[in-house]
Amino acid sequence: MADLPPSSLRLLLDEGAIAANWRTLSGLSGGAVAGAAVKANAYGLGVEFAVPALREAGCADFYVAHWGEAAKVAPLVKPTELSVLHGPLTDEHVAFAIATGVRPVINSLPQAKRWLDGGGGICDLMIDTGINRLGVAMADIAEPVLQELQIETLMSHLSSADEDSAANAAQLGLFRQASAKFSPRRRSLANSAGIALGADYAFDITRPGLSLYGGVPRPELAEAIQQVAFPQAAIMQLRKLAAGDRVGYNGEYTARRDMLAGIVSLGYADGFLRSWGARGALSSNGRMLPLLGKVSMDMVVVDLGAAPDLKEGDWLDVPYHLPDAARTSGLSQYELLTTLGKRYDRQSKPA
Ligand SMILES: *Cc1c(COP(=O)(O)O)cnc(C)c1O
Numbered sequence: 001m002a003d004l005p006p007s008s009l010r011l012l013l014d015e016g017a018i019a020a021n022w023r024t025l026s027g028l029s030g031g032a033v034a035g036a037a038v039k040a041n042a043y044g045l046g047v048e049f050a051v052p053a054l055r056e057a058g059c060a061d062f063y064v065a066h067w068g069e070a071a072k073v074a075p076l077v078k079p080t081e082l083s084v085l086h087g088p089l090t091d092e093h094v095a096f097a098i099a100t101g102v103r104p105v106i107n108s109l110p111q112a113k114r115w116l117d118g119g120g121g122i123c124d125l126m127i128d129t130g131i132n133r134l135g136v137a138m139a140d141i142a143e144p145v146l147q148e149l150q151i152e153t154l155m156s157h158l159s160s161a162d163e164d165s166a167a168n169a170a171q172l173g174l175f176r177q178a179s180a181k182f183s184p185r186r187r188s189l190a191n192s193a194g195i196a197l198g199a200d201y202a203f204d205i206t207r208p209g210l211s212l213y214g215g216v217p218r219p220e221l222a223e224a225i226q227q228v229a230f231p232q233a234a235i236m237q238l239r240k241l242a243a244g245d246r247v248g249y250n251g252e253y254t255a256r257r258d259m260l261a262g263i264v265s266l267g268y269a270d271g272f273l274r275s276w277g278a279r280g281a282l283s284s285n286g287r288m289l290p291l292l293g294k295v296s297m298d299m300v301v302v303d304l305g306a307a308p309d310l311k312e313g314d315w316l317d318v319p320y321h322l323p324d325a326a327r328t329s330g331l332s333q334y335e336l337l338t339t340l341g342k343r344y345d346r347q348s349k350p351a
Helices: 015-028 039-043 047-057 067-076 091-100 109-117 166-179 274-279 322-329 333-338
Strands: 009-013 062-064 082-084 103-106 122-128 150-155 186-188 229-241 259-265 281-284 287-290 299-303 315-317 345-348
Touching: 015 047, 039 047, 039 067, 039 333, 047 067, 062 067, 067 082, 067 091, 091 103, 091 109, 103 109, 122 166, 229 299, 274 322, 281 299, 287 299, 322 333
Parallel strands: 009 345, 062 082, 082 103, 103 122, 122 150, 150 186
Antiparallel strands: 009 229, 229 259, 229 315, 259 299, 281 287, 281 315
């Protein structure tokens, strides 16, 4: 087969920025060191990019959600560096963990029993201190089966670290209470936003995800965190619009005068959802090119009034400074990253 020609979408990834973000977050973690949540294919950016860059920076603890993700990350790390957050849901998961040396996070009494019955070994333990998602309930922490576990990292997860909420101190208190019941090698509570809550939340290891990839969940991190992912989309066709012409699905935009438009390769499957709507714009060398009408499946149409020199094949920037993009699109910073999809050529950002 012929070599695959380049895509009309590319995602420029800044290795220096992800490494700097990890070092920053580790530095802000007090006496603790930072690990890295690399689930969901490193929040959409690609584990092949993120994991080696983070390891080179010094990161030695990685967290995925699914076992299929563990299989993809395992060749990039030492087995002892990888934990699976969803834990052993079946005996096959137990067998996989034992065969590979990848660590399961035990989230419930049935998971603890399944792990021990299957031969067990070193694991992590998640305590639910109020998010009511995965994790052993506080009411169950004295159960004898948990005392049989060999715990590497005892952890809990904050529900509201991106807000100044009373829930944060409450969860911290419960985590301390739970900590007293176990003798893990390490303790871990803070995600990206939790790191900004201060040294009390850091314990031995922090677990940032979002901020490694350029997300800013709290204003304290705004100056310190660098943008990592820079999507670009190519102009596929130029089109002259006459006054009265309507654009895209449902003809939502109507040209008020003669104008030049660019048809751009960017759509839902690339994470560009209709919620970008009327306020959204792409750009070229800082010149703003407003969206015209709805995102129409695999395409958007932009007003080239500010950049009439552009031609077919030229690349446009998708504005992906995450806090700004979240405000414009109404999507969360997590959604902006994890929905980027598979059609981008992921490549290093030139220095
Ligand atoms: C996703 C996740 C993280 C990372 O959270 P961010 O908010 O992205 O920093 C940490 N710990 C657990 C258990 C997670 O599920």
